[in-house]
Amino acid sequence: MTLRRVLVEWTMTEQRYRAVLEVDAGVPVTEVAERFGVSRQAVHRWIGWYREEGLDGLANRSSRPQTSPAQTPPEVEAAICELRRTHPRWGARRIEFELGRNGCPGPVPSRITIHRVLVRHGLVDVMPRRRRRQDYRRWQREVPMELWQLDIVDGIRLADGSETKIVTGVDDHSRFCVIAAVVRRATGRAVCLAFVEALRGFGVPDEVLTDNGKQFTGRFTKPRPAEVMFERICRENGIVARNTKPRTPTTTGKVERFHQTLQRELLDQIEVWPDLQTAQAAIDAFRNEYNTDRPHQSLDMAFPADRFAARPTDERLPLRLPAALAAATPEPGPVPAPAAVPVTSTVTPTSVMLSANGVDPLDLAVEFTRAVPLSGNLAVCGQQFWLGPDRAGAMVTFWADTTVVHLLTNGVRLKTVPSRLTVAHLQRLLDEGGRLAGPPPIPTGQPGDPIEVDRTVNATGLIGLAGRQHPIGYHFAGRRLTVRLDGGLLHLIDNGVLLRSLPNPLTPAEHARIRDARPAGPSPTPAPEPVRVQRRISCRGSLTVARQRIHVGMVHAGRTVTVESADHTFRVYDGDELLTEAARTTTLPIARFKVRKPEPPRRSPLPPDPRNATESHPPAAASPKSPTCARNPMA
Structure with a gap:
């Protein structure tokens, strides 16, 4: 391989040397360039190299430039790579912003240059472009406090095994986070308490946009729509409550995008939190950084706090709240010092009715939450509750008293079993983080009730x-x-x-x-109305629906029947008579609903031919092996 390369190089040098000799002999440069297949400038370069360096100057040489003034300095590349390794979620646009804000060892490169540096060092994965950024149209309100987007997200698991929810709210114009409250259960009351706290802190917005959760709207309540507490607060304070269409989470895309940022930058870092207060403190710190110190790309790298402005205090009207909610959320003011409680005294909740001895509670009911283990068998104070391995890891809420235990998940009741818990067990559960229960989720029925x-x-x-x-x-x-x-x-x-x-x-x-x-x-x-189609029974007594063959019987060959798809079965009717019912084994949709050809008329038997009356041969009998063909005119 080395010998071949040397021969090629000497051949190139020899050709250039011959061209130089021809020019020295008086041959025009144009003619020499045409003979050797190069430009006149190339021939002039060869002559210059030969005069300066001799025969060695005619050898091949690199055309790479000695310097590149537009090359990114190594110090800047090192700073870009260090920011990316320290913050793996930062892209080229965020790194460009941080280099300009915190100082750069050289001139700040452009976004595309930073992206190329990251690709060159293998710090990003190159993905094909889907759509240009200019093709997207951004929808947002013109001024702050015009629309809030509210939602509920989970993802915080506490050390006691319970899982909490986060009530979130984002201003549509500025992306300013107005609500970030951690609650044990996302009940309507808890959501309204977080909402009222934001109203008192920032003022009343013109509109709120939520999904169709039962905490936000009662329009899907059975048997008839009803107004929930959240809708009542909005109505009495002049707030337009808007709901998205079912199964359209992109309508509340801004608060959903906030959930993604919260999950990636905070919740994914810690798997189990010590308690609710620690989680709330971390959420508050993240919320402050998100609003004041984290640039937002949809705002051209501006901070949400720079575009948000709360309602002026002198323009705010007093909030109109339900009595039960107003008592739980008093107006901000000086907080009185708590009264000293002796260590030896036993404090009993005022809502617990005591028995005649003044110590034991009467009609005590407790609500608490537990996580289902991998075995699916959950034990509480010695009583076991079977939920199945398929619900492993799910959070189940218990409503328990001394007579009955209700198990619920996300507000939906799973089962109801007799209680083996005593008053001491309920008091123990209350001390371990349980709460006094309200009315039972299912009232006690009377004899004869469903x-x-x-x-x-x-x-x-x-x-x-x-x-x-x-x-x-x-x-x-x-x-x-x-x-x-x-x-x-x-x-x-x-x-x-x-x-x-x-x-x-x-x-x-x-x-x-x-x-x-x-x-x-x-x-x-x-259930929805069943799908009905028409089919013609073949001469072998079968028909086909959605590529599934159903045998009806040869006695029905040639008839046009109605096939009803309901209850995961196919039912075949001839008028009002049910001929057969078969389990549906196909998952294909029904594409044909009518028979392809009209049913041929049934022909009456022909009268005997008088010309054959004198014949001695009797008429041929039908073959006993094919009775269907004799009855079917299409055979």
């Missing part, structure tokens, strides 16, 4: 009620359904949707023997 119970359908379509097995349909095999017994009807419910109604096989006396029964909640939502 009841519900959860059951898993076995492989043959049976469920167990009051010691007996009852058929409900083999197509429900393996599913966990809610059975509602309401008078003479038995309803099958899945996630609040009514699947099927059957006659109630139990007597009122047997209702009391049902295990794990509970008072029924709101009436279920009827």
Whole structure:
């Protein structure tokens, strides 16, 4: 390989030397350049190199420039790489801002230069561009305090095993965080307390935008819409409460983007927090930095506090709040010193009614939260609650007294079981971080009221009620359904949707023997109308729907029938007569709803031909092996 390279170089040098000799012999430079296939300037360069350095000057040489005045200084590159390694979430735009704010060892490079430096050192992954930044259109209000976006986010797990929520709020114009409150449970009362604190601190906005959570709106409340406390506060204080369309989180994109920043820069750094007060202090510190010291790219690297302005104090009207909420959030003022409490005294909450001895509580009910272990079997004060391994890690809220225990998650009741807890157990749970419970989530029912119970359908379509097995349909095999017994009807419910109604096989006396029964909640939502299509039964007695073949019977060959898709089954009707019912095994949608050709008319048998009356041969009988073809005119 080295010998070949030397030969090539000598050949190039020899060609240049011959060109120089021809020019010295008097041949015009233009003619020499044309013969050697180069430009006149190249020939002149060769002549100059030969005169200055001799034959060695005609060898190949690098065309790389000696200096590059536009090259980024090494000190600046080192500063860029150091900022990126220290803050892995910072991009080229943020690094450019920080170099300009904190000082740069040289001239501040442009954003694209910083990006190229990061790519050259392998500190960013190059990704294909989706859309240009100019193609996006940003929507925002013109002035601050015109619109607030509110939402609720989780992600803080405490050392006691509970998981808290964060009520957040962002001003639409300035991206200023107005609410960042950590609450144990995202109830309507807790959300309203955080909202009222922001109203007293910054004033009343013109509008608020939230999702359709039950804390913010009651328009989806069953059986009829109702006004919740949040909507009442907005109405009485002149705030327009707006809600997004269902399943459209991009409508509240600014507060959702705040959640992403909060998660990446704070919550992901600590997995378990010691207590709620420590988490709230960290959230407050992050909120102050976010508002005053963190540039926002959507604001052209400005700080949210630079664009936010609260309502002037002299323009604020007194807040109109519900009585229960006003007592819990007094107006800001001097805080009186707490009264000294003797260490030996026992402080009993004023809301707990005491028995005749003045010590033991009466009708004590406690709410507390626990995390489901990996086994799915949760134990509280010696009583075990089976929730299943599929709910491992989920947070479950308990409402417990000495008679019954309700288990809920996100406000939805999972199950209700008899309580084995004593008053001492409840008092212990209250001391360990529990809270006095309000009214039970499900009121105690009266005899004859509708009841519900959860059951898993076995492989043959049976469920167990009051010691007996009852058929409900083999197509429900393996599913966990809610059975509602309401008078003479038995309803099958899945996630609040009514699947099927059957006659109630139990007597009122047997209702009391049902295990794990509970008072029924709101009436279920009827299932959507089934899809009906038309099909022609083939000569072999089958039809096809969504590429699933259903056998009806050869006796029905040639008929046009109606196929109904409902309850995860296909039901075949001939008029009002149900011919067959088959479980749906296909997941494909139904694409054809009508038969492709009209049903041919049935032909009556022809009269005998008088010309064949004298023939001695009897008419041929139909073959017993193909009766369908004899009945089917299309065969």
